[in-house]
Amino acid sequence: MNSVHDMGGMHGLGPVVPEPNEPVWHAPWESRVFAMNMALGAWRRWNIDAGRHVLERMPAADYLRASYYEKWLYGAFQKALQFGLITRAEAETGQPDPSAPKAMPPLAAERVPEIFAAGRPTIRTVERRPAFAVGAAVRTRNIHPLTHTRLPRYARDKTGIVAARRGAHVFPDSNAQFQGENAQELYAVAFKARDLWGEAANPRDTVCIDLWEDYLAPA
């Protein structure tokens, strides 16, 4: 969807301000929000793409105003609500519904290391053969779905060159809708900065974007 999360190329969002000796968290609540997101994910009520789409639908003004972990707080709350871990009444009162069954057991501390060690690889073995070779010229599709996509606006309807193949990966556009993994070849596609941004860009510069096959057509 064309929401404010898709920031590549926007102007007016200020300077980049590095913070010397930045701590991992700026307040204890940030660490709890982060950990709650991770622990709730272990219920597997949603996948990473559906989770990202929840944040993309955060009201745009709130999205821009929020700090990073305020967005994650919104995300934890909305995912728990939208994917049925908590009810609307529980969200509003903060009290558990006494009639709701207790969901046990939650992720235990001793399982945390194995969860992080395993990760959640998105690479798959598929029958579908890659359509493009390294070096092929490709043109990105001009799509504007209301649903989740990882084809950024600034790279739609642009021509680039396949720089590398990454194997078949779960396709976010369908996975976010719980419409199947539809795993397919993922390519690193190199675009000349001038093809994206015009003559003001340095003629040598490039932007490489990881793009799934369904985003691409032969150029």
Added chain:
Amino acid sequence: MSGGHDHSHPEGHAHTHDGQNAPSETALRVKALESLLVEKGLVDPSALDAIVDHYEHKVGPRNGARVVARAWVDPAYKTRLLADATAAIAELGYSGTQGEYIVAVENTPATHNMVVCTLCSCYPWPILGLPPAWYKSPAYRSRSVIEPRAVLHEFGLDLADDVEVRVWDSTAEVRYLVLPERPPGTEALTEDQLAALVTRDAMIGTARVQAP
């Protein structure tokens, strides 16, 4: 499955810009959500402690610095790193969440790589830890792809016009590690001494590694 937004409830909505001076209102909302989730049996507080501990103490840019230093001193390792970074990095014991598929890109005198995630905040957690605030900021996400040289200038890095700047936008589950150039005059340093020179920003591509 997913309903739209309901703006009638305040929970989870953000009201401030500055995470450093978060109002107690936000901290209270977080506490309220945690106690609801704990009471419902959805999260175990000790698991939250373990998750926090993992990202405070077990991962961070020192992991990535070890990878870089090894690549500088061991040409065979560097070859493996550039061919299959996930496997080469796993040799040093780093793998898992948000590092399931890692690609290393090498800086040379002719090419400077830098990494961004314009759509969210994708970052190679096992080797760099959680990303710094600037990496996740709207400013970095928006500007890195359209004016990377201006962003690098603000980091104090000015590149000649004939150096290619190659920006990697992490739109998929591929995570990028920039392999910085080894600074001149470091031939006598040990691998550990070299690792101590390697900064997080150099592995994102917004800095060079400086000789001591």
